[in-house]
Structures are given as C-alpha cells and as structure tokens.
Amino acid sequence: MKLGIIGFGYTGQQHARAAMGIPRVSLGAVADTDPQGGSQVAVPFYADYHQVLDDPTIDAVSICLPHFLHEKVGTEALRAKKHVLMEKPLAMTVESGEQLCNLARSQSCILMVEMTHRFMPPVMQARQRVLAGDVGEVMAVTDVLVEGLGVFGSLPDWMFSKSLAGGGVGLTSGIHLLDHVAWITGQSLSLESASLRCSPTLGDIENVASFSLHLSQGAPVQVLLCWRPGNGDLAGELSVFGSKGTLTVQVWGGWKLTNERGLQEKICFDERLTVAQRACEGMKLALTEFVEAVHEQRDPVPRAQETLVSQRLIEQAYRYAGNRNSSR
Secondary structure, eight states: OEEEEEOOSHHHHHHHHHHHTOTTOEEEEEEOSOGGGGGGOSSOEESSTHHHHTOTTOOEEEEOOOGGGHHHHHHHHHHTTOEEEEESSSSSSHHHHHHHHHHHHHTTOOEEEEOGGGGSHHHHHHHHHHHTTTTOSEEEEEEEEEEETTTTSOOOGGGGOHHHHSOSHHHHTHHHHHHHHHHHHTOOEEEEEEEEEEOTTSTTSEEEEEEEEEETTSOEEEEEEEEESSSOOEEEEEEEEESSEEEEEOTTSEEEEEETTEEEEEEOSOTTSOHHHHHHHHHHHHHHHHHHHHHHTSOOSSOHHHHHHHHHHHHHHHHHHHHHHHTO
C-alpha cells in the first residue's frame, strides 16, 4: 500500500513513523501547510492536500487534521477513491460521521478510525482476561485519565476552541475511554449523567469531564478525565471489579489481575520507552489492521461506525451537562 498523510503535526509525524515500521506500507506523499515539515520526510511534500488526492499512485490516506476538517477532507478523499484512516473523532458530529460511513460504502472504500487504545497490548490482553471469565461477572468499572498537556507535545491552539475541536477532554480523550470500557467488558454503555468543567485559561472547551454510565448487564461505570496545564505526566487506570476478582489496566504500562488464583501481572512495554513511543506501537498495530482490511476487502476492526457509538454518548453528555448548567 502506498500511503499519503494529510496533516503533518505531531500526530501525522507519529503516523509516518508507524508506517515506516510496516513492511507492506510505503509512505508516498505528505501534505501540510507548514513548509518545515518537508525537511522531515524523503517523499513528495505538498502545501495543498489535493495534490495527494490527485496522485493515482496513492492507495490510501491518513488524515491527521483539526477535527473541523475531518468531514470535508474525508469526503474529498473518499470521492477520489482513496481508502481513509481517520484520526479520531471521525467527524465533529455523529451525523457527519454517519454520512462519511455511507459515502465510504457507496465508493467501495475502507474507512477506519485510528483508535490507538484498542491496539495497545495492555488493553488487548485485558479484554482477553475479562472475556475468559477471570474476573467473573462484572460488578463495577472505573476509568480515570489525568493528562498533562505537554505529554504528547504541545497541543495546537485549535484544540482549545469548541468550534474547531468539537469539545475538550470529554471528546478528545473520552472517546478512547468509553470505547475501551465497552470493548474490554464486551457490553454496551448507557449514559446516566455527566459533569463538565472549563478552565478560563484553556479556551472554551472543558478540561475536566465526568461520565456516570452503566453497562448493558447493569454494572455501574464511572469515567473521569482531566487535562492539566504544564508538561506534567500521564496518570490513569481502568479497574474492572468482578465477582471473582479485580483487573486493573494501565494503557501505557501493563495489567494486574487478582482473583482466586492469586496475583497475575504483566508489564507490556520496555520501561525505557517514552509514552509517545509506546503510543506509536499502538498506532503501528492500528495501521496494520487498516492495511490488512484494504488488502482483504473487508471491514476493519473496529468499524468506523463503532466509534460513533462512543461519540453519541459524548454528545448526550454535552447536552446533559449543558441543560443542567442552564437550569441553575
């Protein structure tokens, strides 16, 4: 597969590194409005992404642009008969995401959202443990992520504008947490309530989000997300409490299981790797799945429509929090 990357900020550069580590992928072109990016790649570099879409040798594109451009550029890419790997979220709204899914089907193109967490070894192995019955019946789940804003490089200004990003930590990071809670437990989620808090120093997006939900079999779920200023660090843990034991998961670390057989634990990464390097491993596996789906002419796992399930919950959370605030 010859891959083009549209958008060459931090995430686009990570996608390029991931592509270079996959034998069946060759990086064919990169597009970005910042000309300095051209010095980092030995392939054609364009200021206008249409030149990537017009190149008949490019089979697929990875779109790593600000959220408000996802629908527009994704639509143009699919109409150009390019397979599309989209950074999350698929689009600014669920409705727009559904339109992209419909277009991909009509164009017979593969559309996949790059959900890094799904492909992180601790998350994949945690799902195996839960589905194998190692924790028994799931009784409750908590998932917490506290992220220093400098962990993955300085966030661009557009991410602090609701009109350009669609939301703050609830959307950008929450889509990962809601997705992997449902995926690990093998159950769907329903929203009960939500709370959002904005910082006057971080634009008009929320930097704290709390979601109260329940799984399809009734177990309560609490999800808490925070962005904090400064470089900071990355702290977070998913805990699945079951009738037979407890499983804790650190997405960038490993997992620990305590049940009637005692304690089992697995560290999934070389401790010398940075958080960004560990995340790149997940991206590499996601890109590999995308490539295989294209070659085998099948739906990718996860399908693009699956990511809209989590985004729909987030839209409900925004409405709930907005209605509650307006009634005060």
